[in-house]
Amino acid sequence: MSLLESFKMAAIPTSTYYRAINGTNELRYDTAIKVNRSIENFHTLQQIRDDTAALRRSNGFFDPCSK
Helix, strand or coil, X not given: CCHHHHHHHCCCCHHHHHHHHXXXXXXXXXXXXXHHXXXXXXXXXXXXXXXXXXXXXXXCCCCHHXX
């Protein structure tokens, strides 16, 4: 997931992303937290997807500690 996509998922205007990337403006703390949560949520969803795929491959047995 790109940083731009994480801004979009957090419902932050893309103009805020471009201002932050170009250094014309700093992010507010609340905005940075929203983007961070968006990235964390994406990571969690990706992990769930990977775990589900492993469960299907193993015919119902999955040990998450074996990663």
